[in-house]
Amino acid sequence: MRDELERLARTGVRPDWSMVLMDLDLPGTSGIEATRQIKRDLPHLPVVILTVFEEPATILEAITAGADGYLVKRTPVRDLLSQLRAIASGGAPLTPGVARTILSFIRNGSRSPAGSGEPAHLDLTAREQEVLRLLVQGLAYKDVAQSLGISLDTARSHVRAIYSKLQVHGVAAAVARAIRDKLV
Amino acid sequence: MRDELERLARTGVRPDWSMVLMDLDLPGTSGIEATRQIKRDLPHLPVVILTVFEEPATILEAITAGADGYLVKRTPVRDLLSQLRAIASGGAPLTPGVARTILSFIRNGSRSPAGSGEPAHLDLTAREQEVLRLLVQGLAYKDVAQSLGISLDTARSHVRAIYSKLQVHGVAAAVARAIRDKLV
DNA sequence: TCAAAAGTCGCATGATCATGCGATAGCGCC
DNA sequence: GGCGCTATCGCATGATCATGCGACTTTTGA
Numbered sequence: 001m002r003d004e005l006e007r008l009a010r011t012g013v014r015p016d017w018s019m020v021l022m023d024l025d026l027p028g029t030s031g032i033e034a035t036r037q038i039k040r041d042l043p044h045l046p047v048v049i050l051t052v053f054e055e056p057a058t059i060l061e062a063i064t065a066g067a068d069g070y071l072v073k074r075t076p077v078r079d080l081l082s083q084l085r086a087i088a089s090g091g092a093p094l095t096p097g098v099a100r101t102i103l104s105f106i107r108n109g110s111r112s113p114a115g116s117g118e119p120a121h122l123d124l125t126a127r128e129q130e131v132l133r134l135l136v137q138g139l140a141y142k143d144v145a146q147s148l149g150i151s152l153d154t155a156r157s158h159v160r161a162i163y164s165k166l167q168v169h170g171v172a173a174a175v176a177r178a179i180r181d182k183l184v
Numbered sequence: 185m186r187d188e189l190e191r192l193a194r195t196g197v198r199p200d201w202s203m204v205l206m207d208l209d210l211p212g213t214s215g216i217e218a219t220r221q222i223k224r225d226l227p228h229l230p231v232v233i234l235t236v237f238e239e240p241a242t243i244l245e246a247i248t249a250g251a252d253g254y255l256v257k258r259t260p261v262r263d264l265l266s267q268l269r270a271i272a273s274g275g276a277p278l279t280p281g282v283a284r285t286i287l288s289f290i291r292n293g294s295r296s297p298a299g300s301g302e303p304a305h306l307d308l309t310a311r312e313q314e315v316l317r318l319l320v321q322g323l324a325y326k327d328v329a330q331s332l333g334i335s336l337d338t339a340r341s342h343v344r345a346i347y348s349k350l351q352v353h354g355v356a357a358a359v360a361r362a363i364r365d366k367l368v
Numbered sequence: 369t370c371a372a373a374a375g376t377c378g379c380a381t382g383a384t385c386a387t388g389c390g391a392t393a394g395c396g397c398c
Numbered sequence: 399g400g401c402g403c404t405a406t407c408g409c410a411t412g413a414t415c416a417t418g419c420g421a422c423t424t425t426t427g428a
Contacts, residue, residue: 138357
């Protein structure tokens with residue numbers, strides 16, 4: 001794959017495909033990284049993410065990696081094709097749920113997760129940080145659950161673990177800690 | 185229009201429509217401002233922008249004003265209905281071109297354009313700021329009430345006013361805004 | 369390879385929150 | 399001397415949260 005890309009970039013040969021559907025559910029090497037590679041070598045080749053992941057972090061990562069669109073797999077095929085056609089006319093396909101997440105990023109002033117300062121995750125697991133970040137965005141449990149594709153009870157479990165580790169008892173306090181201590 | 189909204193907000197009458205299609209091509213008063221009003225008075229009423237404007241500044245303004253979607257008028261009717269349905273399932277309808285603009289905002293690290301739109305004056309009263317500060321410290325309503333020597337219901341009232349002014353619907357979101365925007 | 373940790377899910381219940389709809393009173397300001 | 403705003407208080411109800419308890423699967427590490 002890598003070599004193939006380099007050959008294309010070097011020879012300038014127009015590939016016989018017009019866009020890349022990037023599956024993030026790949027073993028090993030990250031689809032995000034692959035996206036970054038492609039956009040570096042072939043900036044004009046549209047890359048559309050097609051995945052089951054709906055985590056805000058993943059979405060934001062993909063976008064910053066240069067993805068031109070982000071579709072989730074449960075999108076009906078009919079809508080999916082219609083969305084993909086959008087890219088031909090210079091648009092960007094996004095499924096509604098993804099769009100919602102992105103709008104929320106905008107409203108809250110987006111902050112790149114792969115940015116400068118690394119969060120001082122105080123024993124918080126990756127998932128817990130994820131949940132905490134969504135809480136900071138003001139999402140309710142059910143929205144957190146939906147965003148992460150987990151059940152309401154599982155979301156509760158994570159929150160419980162967060163409270164325990166941060167030694168707080170309430171979403172307000174947790175959010176305050178999270179922001180002040182740059183946990184997110 | 186303004187009066188109509190106020191009447192709705194006051195009487196609580198459920199309108200016989202379930203979302204607002206906001207046309208930005210209005211003479212005089214800004215549709216953006218109208219959107220802000222609506223989201224403040226009727227937060228749950230989805231507002232979808234439908235306009236011919238595709239300028240990034242306009243789009244970003246609309247989003248930060250609380251718009252739940254942004255569609256451009258040259259969208260085919262078929263797709264348009266499909267998009268609007270998205271809002272019923274908690275999604276956000278965006279036309280591809282708009283999505284593209286928004287993605288670029290994200291990549292470049294968006295920040296509200298200081299230019300056109302008002303920075304949304306958050307004139308919290310002194311009392312409201314006090315309440316908010318206590319919430320940021322992680323206190324529950326009853327503790328806030330006790331701290332200020334007021335009743336639980338009064339505390340509720342203040343919180344309600346805060347939510348309305350900050351356009352949030354939860355203590356988590358309020359605390360996040362308070363800290364980020366240095367409201368306290 | 370086995371135990372610990374992480375992640376998932378469920379049920380249940382009391383506490384708290386979010387919100388709608390009032391209402392009264394003081395205060396500055398035309 | 400009425401109007402608008404702030405601050406106060408109350409009732410009611412549905413939604414959400416906090417928390418305890420238990421259990422299963424996958425991942426990870428010594």
